[in-house]
Amino acid sequence: MNNRPELERGSVFGDVEKFRYADSTADTLTNIKINIKKGEIIGVMGRTGSGKTSLLMLLNGLIPHFYEGEFKGNVISNTMNTQRYRVQTLSRFIGMVLQDAETQIFSLTVDKDVAFGPSNLAFDRDKIRNAVTFSLEAVGLKGYESRMTTGLSGGEKQRVAIAGVLAMEPEILVLDEPTSELDPKGKLEIYELLNKLRQKRDVTIIISGHDSEEMLHYVDRLMVMENGKIVWEGKPEKLFTDITLTKNLGICPPEITEIGKLLSNGDKETLYLTVSECVADLTKKLKLSSTPIDNKATNYNSNSPIIIETNNLCYSYDKKSSVLKNINIKIHMGEFVALIGKNGAGKTTFSKHLNGLLRPTNGKIFINGRDAFNINTAELSKTVGYVFQNPDHQIFAASVKEEIEYGLKAYGFDEEEREKRVKNVLRFVGMENYEERHPFSLGKGERQKLAVSSILAMTPQILVIDEPTTGQDWEGALKMMSLLKELHAKGHTIITITHNMRLAADYADRVIVFADGQVVLDDAPANIFKQTDILNKYFITPPQSVLVAQNLKPFGIMDNLLTVNELVENIKSKLN
């Protein structure tokens, strides 16, 4: 930073030597230098626990005002030194949206909630009404004014939270992982919205998250955090073309830049930023094939016995609307099934039928050939283990050991057997010697593993896992998926719900697409993801490598490829 930074509204200058939380023994942030210009969109990436949230909290004074500790340095947001103003005062100019939408909604109806911020700032009534109308329109919730906030979906709540901050007309908008609980369509909408805000209002935007593809497309500059430091800063395309560096920083590179990188030969770098760029370039290089082949992936293993079968399964909360309509699914022993579809499509509702947490209002479900209707959940759970989406809702004991033992005790295993199982399962998930740790002292990834372990200890034949990678960074997600892969190899039948199409493509051997409470597609992943038109209709975007393969089909590229490496190999063989 120069001696005297040029102070402009909407800009942020920061020079923070260190920050350490009052109850912590290590510095959370060290040597942070920030220089953000008005109207820029900045992405903040990095592993979970690298200090992203703390960095964002510097910008509106939550650090050091609310989160106290050892603070050395200065942050000047919107020409105001954050140490000299209260957070409430700064909130007029620097809006902040937190990760958990639920705790950011204060009122019963949408319009009242959006008006809460500007009311606190004592805007006059007409101004508040205009701000509410503008903000709701901006986030795509026009017409939601008198809706009850309790009845909104997760994505809608997130948008109400953003609208609530927008209505305060901030110069700078800070968002902490606003997309982590959203489906791909919801994610894209948030980034589109931010882009529009910048264009229309010249708002400065700082957003953190793990969405490489969207970051590549929408942000001007990336800051990557590691161990409380900003270790990399620059244009996103520059980071994402350096695949090794990206991976070392714990970030998942977008498939499209990885494809470009792998296709580069020698000194000539190819750089693709979008699927269409990649396709256009390769179209020039590849020769038209005389016989484009329609490759169909071999179907999933259907020889082994059926262990789950549903027969016109229907479910409804009340008489008027049904959540599940005539679901007919046969799942064979040893399959690895991914359930996909946008939020509210019925995936979780369906999976809760598998261990009797919900009972069909119509139709039947058979587990191992037995009609599950009259078997209670405790009994069914011996066969079907269910891991919930949020580990914090299923961890309740005071130590890791007690947590895992809970189910074993309920099923009457003796102490010796319990000890043995706890040890085994902890070794299996790579958490040896964690027995006496308190669950809430563990990181998010470890808590997720603990949740899985507590189910695994009971050795269920079938494992149902609801969004195992949500809220985790890329490395955490990969670790979780390889754990599932190992379990699958050991003979467990795996059923997982996921929004991550790459993981579905890479790990599952069968994909079931839910939409509006119905099964719309059910096939091997390669066969599912090539049906782009149908998927589009249900707001599902296949992985980028699949899209590239689809578009290059006339050039003899196989269209049943799922991974970047498979695709690149295939393209290379045609280029020669």
Next chain:
Amino acid sequence: MLIEYYPINTQLHKLDVRTKLFGFLAITIIAFIFLSPVINFFLVLISLLMLIWAKAPIKRLNLVIKPLIPIFIIMLVITGFTYSPSAFESEFNRNILFYLLPDMGAPFTVGGFQLGLTLVMRILTMVLASSVITFTTQIEDILQLFKKMKMPYQLAFVITTGIRFIPTMQKKAEMIQEAQITRGAEIGTGGMIKRIKSFIPILIPMIVNSLRMSDNLAVAMLNRGFGAMKTSTDLEEIKMTTKDYVISIIIMIILVSAIWARNKNVGVL
């Protein structure tokens, strides 16, 4: 909460918050000055009619009233036995229905039973009448009233926000229970003690969760500029209309005549 606010446009929704609170106050006073179950029965009826008039989901009241039923029964029994015949003014109420113990021990009096009925009706009146308020009045209006009366509005905000999070906490409790059921716990079955015991493990994650939530809430309030200015704007000014004044006067008249009647010994036992 009893029945939470729902935005529809009935006459009761349109009344000013002050009129409704005055009405609530009046019905409470009347319920407490009369001991007669007949009069209290009418109060229950009036409150119920108002709820129906406000188009409230009456069925939801079951959730509040059902758990109270054992308490009601206990109240009826206890009052029946605790009041000796001499405690009542009228001959009828001094009648004894039966004796619990031989040799005329522990008499169960008509008056005591009636008193028990009154206590039960009073509770019902409170539940129904407060539901009328919560169903037809926005929290913002109540907060505004607090502000107008120079009462600690911030405190009121904290309380109402707490109320707003009760359903959220209920949902969390359900999720935790589901997780325990999937691990072989049998919740809600077995004897009383077993049932209570099975709820203990829910408390730990609930407390952890709510601590975390309250931290997040505090941050979110700061982010929304809570307390940034000395005043804050109210989107809609609460206003007493002619109708409000007329109804308030009518309530006043009823209240005064009720107190007058009570002084003439109407409705005693």
